[in-house]
Every structure is written in structure tokens, then in C-alpha cells.
Amino acid sequence: MDDTAWWLWVWKAVCMAILIAVSISDLRERRVPNKIIVPAIGISLLLMFITPGWRSGLLGAAVGAGFMLIPVVALGKKGGMGDVKLAFFMGLILGYPLIIPALIVAHLSASLLLIGVLFKKINRQTLIPFAPFLSIGTAIFLLGS
Numbered sequence: 021m022d023d024t025a026w027w028l029w030v031w032k033a034v035c036m037a038i039l040i041a042v043s044i045s046d047l048r049e050r051r052v053p054n055k056i057i058v059p060a061i062g063i064s065l066l067l068m069f070i071t072p073g074w075r076s077g078l079l080g081a082a083v084g085a086g087f088m089l090i091p092v093v094a095l096g097k098k099g100g101m102g103d104v105k106l107a108f109f110m111g112l113i114l115g116y117p118l119i120i121p122a123l124i125v126a127h128l129s130a131s132l133l134l135i136g137v138l139f140k141k142i143n144r145q146t147l148i149p150f151a152p153f154l155s156i157g158t159a160i161f162l163l164g165s
Contacts (some may be wrong), residue, residue, distance in 0.1 A: 031067065032162055035113050036058075039155035042102045042106060046151035052102025057109060064112040065093040073115055087123055103150050110158045113114030126150070126157035 036062045042052045068077040085108035092100040111119045130153040 033160060036159060038109070039158055043149075043152040043155045046102070046149040050147050050149055052106050052143055052151050054102075054105075057102065057105045058117050059113065061105065061109050064109060066120075068112055076115030077112045079116040081108045081115055082111065083116055084108055084111030084114075084119045084123065100150075103154065106151055106154050109153060114158060114165070118165060122157035122161045123154075124157070125160055126153040129156055 038056060041056050045051060045053050045056070064077070068074045071077075085104050087095065088100070088104045088107040092104060107119075107123070110122055114122055130150060133153075134148070
């Protein structure tokens with residue numbers, strides 16, 4: 021490990037703690053708390069600009085948030101903005117193009133769960149906490165990169 025690699029692993033550990041915290045909050049309260057995700061985005065933005073891949077981070081953030089914003093706008097939902105902010109954070113830390121497979125993994129894993137519980141009473145109004153699935157997709161590509 022070179023002299024600069026240690027801080028990258030520390031940052032990855034902090035990101036994993038953030039992902040775990042927002043996942044637990046979403047499972048318990050059905051929300052991604054701003055007091056966690058907003059500072060995480062701020063720190064990510066600061067760190068991103070001291071690394072050579074800042075363009076990748078900005079593009080990843082735009083792709084992630086843009087993709088997650090589509091159902092919020094299309095369905096006129098008030099909720100879901102926590103997932104949009106989480107996807108923005110995902111894009112900042114993963115960058116482009118890694119945000120794309122992370123979102124695919126998140127949606128596929130959520131789909132598998134929904135198929136598994138399809139026989140229970142689920143309808144369009146049932147709130148499914150999505151942050152844990154976004155976190156799984158992020159963790160796979162964050163730790164693998």
C-alpha cells in the first residue's frame with residue numbers, strides 16, 4: 021500500500037458507516053435523515069475536488085440523482101427525495117460509470133425481494149424502504165474498486 025492509499029480506505033469505511041446508518045433509518049422510519057446525508061454529500065464534494073476524478077464524481081452524482089428523480093417527478097410523489105439524495109451521494113463516491121451498475125444491482129435486488137413477497141398484501145401505496153438496496157449496490161462497487 022502506498023502512502024496515500026490509507027486515507028482512501030478510511031474514507032471507504034466512513035462511507036460504509038453512512039450507508040449502514042441511512043439503511044437502518046430507512047428500515048425503521050422510512051426516511052433518509054438529512055442530518056446524515058447532507059454532511060456526507062458536503063464532505064464528498066470537498067474530497068472529490070482534491071482528487072483527479074472529480075469530473076467522474078460530478079457526472080456520477082448527476083446520473084444517480086437524475087435516475088432516482090424520475091419516479092418522484094413522474095408520479096408526483098412528495099416522498100423519495102431521501103433516495104434521490106442518497107443516489108447523489110452514491111454518484112459522488114462511485115463516479116461514472118460505476119454508478120450505473122450500482123443502480124442496476126439496487127433495482128434488481130429490490131425486485132427480487134418484491135417477487136418474494138408478492139403473495140403478501142403489497143400495492144402501489146405500500147412504502148418499500150429503498151435505501152438498503154441502494155446501499156447494497158454502492159457497497160459492492162465501492163469495496164470492489
